[in-house]
Amino acid sequence: MSVARQVVVEADGGSRGNPGPAGYGAVVIDPATGEPLAEAAEYIGVATNNVAEYRGLIAGLTAAKALFPDAGDALRVHVRMDSKLVVEQMSGRWKIKHPDMKPLAARAAAILPPSSVTxxxxxxxxxxxxxRLANEAMDAGRDGRTWEASASTAALDTPSARTASAPPPVQGPPGDQAAGAARARAALAAARGAAAPEGLFPMPGAQEPEPPVEAAPVTGAAAPAAEPSAAPGAEPSEAPVASAPEPSTARVAPAPEPSATPVASAPEPTATPQTGWGSAPDLGAPATLVLLRHGETALTPQKRFSGSGGTDPELSPTGRDQAERAAAHFAALGTVQEIVSSPLRRCRETAAAVAARLGLDVHVDEGLRETDFGAWEGLTFGEVRERHGDDLTAWLASPDAAPTGGGESFAEVAGRVAAARDRIVARYAGRTVLLVTHVTPIKTLVRLALGAPPEALFRMELSAASISTVAYYGDGNASVRLLNDTSHLR
Structure with a gap:
């Protein structure tokens, strides 16, 4: 008869972008001592937070089973995770609706008999x-490295908190649990070789709007913006942004032996505060607005004011090429689920190029149009200064001042852009939406997300066909993830 065995598995996963560079971590723990028996961590490329969480669970269960290959049904595993989505779905209390979650849950459920796992x-x-293991894996992937157990500091976390709440242990032969770590490593390696490619899981579409899921950690996702040389509506220059690293290979290893000498806890990895961190860990997948500025027109290289009250120019040959490059970029990512465009021609032409590649329809929202620059339409900044100097000075000094000749103030633009944002976020909750729009609406969305003052509009640069990203969470918070990315144009 098999000797009863009991272990605790703790697992976590994260995505710096949701979807974005992702990784998981899992540790198998001795419930009697709280000491780690085996660890697993892997950078999995671009994926969502939910995928990373499930991958961590799968790795943890696989490692636990490998520790006791002869235990059979006598093995008892108590899984502890901070993802309510995974815990509730695997416990059978929540339905698994999303098609990309179903195969992951099935893989996890097949590792051990359901009666053996709580x-x-x-x-x-x-x-x-x-x-910490998940963050170490993501850091390694970011740096083009493979996670190594020898470099991990995760085992320095104090085990006493685990022991206090762990279920009562079932004792086995002395030394048997620690000896199984090599088997855990071999089992995980074999599982990766036998299954479908796991370095990059298929990108989920919309995350389930209910039950709620976790907001994603956001660290290092946005590139700093360059200082502008012209006012909003005029045409700035490019600012390149580095691309994400390629995924690396997973590693699992025995946890380091506990030291007899007390060791101070290592500091937590530094990260940008996650939107929604606090008492409620599950906010639901955010509505992610990918903000694409239209391609160049004939007015763009001349740096002329080109708003919604002028000639409505078409894309230039350069602009059409930029639109095609953007379309290829989004086709390769495979994350955009909806497209919404400004009604102006240059945006509709840019949106049409992307929609043709993705097989999506283009919806038009009037709130995404550019500012009406009144009498300044078609003029350069210098020409406006020369002809309407006092009005320009007032416009630069106050968001309530309108351009000469009945144009829109930035305060008016902010009002209609915020209303458009609210419509789109409500309509496409939990989805990734491409907004094809203009300089001022994009800067306004970024400014509002950051809670920055109106003068911040003059401190951002947006190149033609550049990409910025803002995510909007269920608690009303927003996270700016990217600004003025032009890497797809190079």
């Missing part, structure tokens, strides 16, 4: 070991 939701603060 699930518990824990606060993020109690999941530090797995969280």
């Amino acid at each position: 699930y518990e939701w824990i606060p993020r603060a109690q999941n530090k070991h797995a969280d």
